[in-house]
Amino acid sequence: MPPSERPTYTQWARPRADVNRGLRRGAWYRVIALTPQAVTIDVNHDVRTVPREGVDIVATPPQRWSIVPRPSDAVRVPVDWGDWYALCPTCRNRTPIKGHSATLRCPRCAGLFQIDWDETEQP
DSSP: OOGGGSOSSOOEEEEOTTOOSSSOTTOOEEEEEEOSSEEEEEETTEEEEEEGGGEEEESSOOSSBEEEEOOTTOSSOOGGGOSEEEEOTTTOOEEEOOSOOSEEEOTTTOOEEEBOGGGOOOO
């Protein structure tokens, strides 16, 4: 990959709520390369390239649960979870939201993180 396409520091990208690219909506992925048209990301050691307009890019990944609206084309998200679910900032595990608590422990990685109610993904 040409040096001009490599980020000068680690960046993170997340698919937008209304874009289905086979990625976890609300999950942050490490950016490997950027071009004006595309973003190349690391998805569990698998390199994927997605259109740049379909992702948000930040310098540091949030360390709070993302709140994600249930997509109309959701796969493996139980209907009884309702219209929203939470996505772990560390392991990308999806989990239902019960109530409006300030923190949530991940049933997969056991991390305890604040819930980012202010940064709710919009459909």
